[in-house]
Amino acid sequence: MKNFRYLLIAGAVALGACANTSTPTTSTATADNRPDPTILLVPIRVEDPALASGCWAQFYTGRDFKGDMLTLVGPAEVQSMDKGTATQLKRDIDSVSVGPRATLQVYEHAMFRDRTVNFPANSREGGLTRKLGFGGRIEAMKLNCS
Helix, strand or coil: CCCHHHHHHHHHHHHHHHHCCCCCCCCCCCCCCCCCCCCCCCCCCCCCCHHHHCEEEEEEECCCCCEHHHEEECECCCCCCCCCCCHHHHHCCCCCEEECCCCEEEEEEHEEEEEEEECCCCEECCCHHHHHCCCCCCEEEEEEEE
């Protein structure tokens, strides 16, 4: 309903922008003289229903929640980040934000081994390298819902 209201407002603004209230300044104006179309860029907010559950974690490639972002919706377990694009991802994660109904555990090594760091619900960490203490690389993770 909220998005519909934004679209309604955007439509009204677009119609107002297209209205031509001025009179032609030249006498050669013809009946099919029309103004160029107005292109209006309206920011819309798209929400994923899975995120509404509050069980998610967002990972950023840059410090202080900057750069590219990846969202993991839980519950989820990632046993190893050594294959495919996850290999690069484990090197690039530098910030994390945890949803209000989630807890995140990250592990130093694959298969949930060795040192672990826990992030409680509603937590945000803008610099993982110092928080993790094991080089800033995440090899495995668990995202649990509460």
